[in-house]
Amino acid sequence: MTDRGFRDPNKSPIPVDKSPFPARRPALDSTAYVNGSFVPLSDAKISVLDRGFLFADGIYEVSAVLDGKLVDNASHLARLERSVGEISLRLPETVERITEIQKELIARNKVVSGLVYLQVTRGADKGRDFAFPKGDVKPSLVMFTSEKDIINAVSAKTGINVITVPDIRWERRDIKSVALLAQVLAKQAAAEAGAGEAWMLQDGYVTEGGSSSAFILTKDDVIVTRKNSNAILPGCTRKAVVALAEERQLRVEERSFTVEEALAAKEAFATSASLFVQPVVAIDGKKVGDGKPGPLAARLREIYVEFAKATAV
Structure with missing residues (x-):
């Protein structure tokens, strides 16, 4: 676990956003x-x-x-x-x-x-x-x-790097509260590191991303994501992706996993309403798999897009 997410008060702020995601600011005339x-x-x-x-x-x-x-x-x-x-x-x-x-x-x-x-x-x-x-x-x-052009996001093809930070949030993370300072600090640390997301850690285990759910694919082809509890937000995209995977007879385990397990996995990916399914290719500068988006993440993204288009209202 790193200590990123806690700024040194003597260190000058770095305002540059190096995130691979394009800005999504609403137009002021909207x-x-x-x-x-x-x-x-x-x-x-x-x-x-x-x-x-x-x-x-x-x-x-x-x-x-x-x-x-x-x-x-x-x-x-x-x-x-x-x-x-x-x-x-x-x-x-x-x-x-x-x-x-x-x-x-x-x-x-x-x-x-x-x-x-x-x-x-x-x-x-x-x-x-x-x-x-x-x-x-x-x-x-x-x-x-x-x-936001969610479908054609460049990062969906290249994958993203994530960094790890301590999870310093309150104990009712299942509530989608507007109190997001801990996530702001995590996302800022990711931006300063040129990463696309921060995975938050508690007791050595990944809870979730700053604004996404975290997944890995083990060497045994098991999709792993943390079980819903007060420790994480019950992601809507996460829920749909798990259901879509199970419908296709893919093995899914809802349990905690460590960074070490993620680095030893075949693939890693993140899900959210603004990302859909996003491959994770490195964690703290270390490659996941071969350091390229894996076939499962790509396929799950295709499946989710099909679901999204078919069911949108």
Whole structure:
């Protein structure tokens, strides 16, 4: 385990982002949704007293868009409902209405391939108090879109390097909280190292990536990924990939694995809504397999893309 992710206070920050992934910043003239209104993104604002801003008291989700349609969105919204339930936060709109808003944003912004981000927070109270608001404070709901060519990403063909960092997050990682500082530090460490992702380690075992689920393929052709628990986020893409693999009679084991096991594996890969299936070709500068994307990761990516296109709504 390295100590990356913890910055030396005497060291000057390195602002250069060396990540192989292209920027996905939404256009400032695009349309966002804020608490019942569609507004220009440049005018999208919430109160400084919003509890998401003050306490990270909120939940978020990201759904992929292909051919102007939402990919596996029901799974993402089911996870949203679970996450808000875990922190006693009510949704200000029904799931059906949230889906309508997502689709309206895709249409207004003419998104063919990209992402829809949504965030719900406990809203703005009259002041700053750690305890939940006692009055009738309506939760905030914000959404926006960004464009990304997920299918033709160069890194899907070349694979990515990952670095390892200590997992310094809280113990309820199954909740998709907007409190992402630990992941920010991990992803920044990866960017400074010229890597595409950071794999977080706890007690010598890989938990997950900064914004992805981690997989390996053993020498015995077993796909291994950590079992869902409070230690990791239950990835929607992870869930779909595991199901698609099992449908094809591929062996899958949900258990923890070490970096040493990953380096001894045939292949490694990561999954997420914004990556789909991404080959991992090196960990901390050491090759996985022959240091090139493996055939299983490539095939699982093809299978997932087929699934995404066939089921998108």
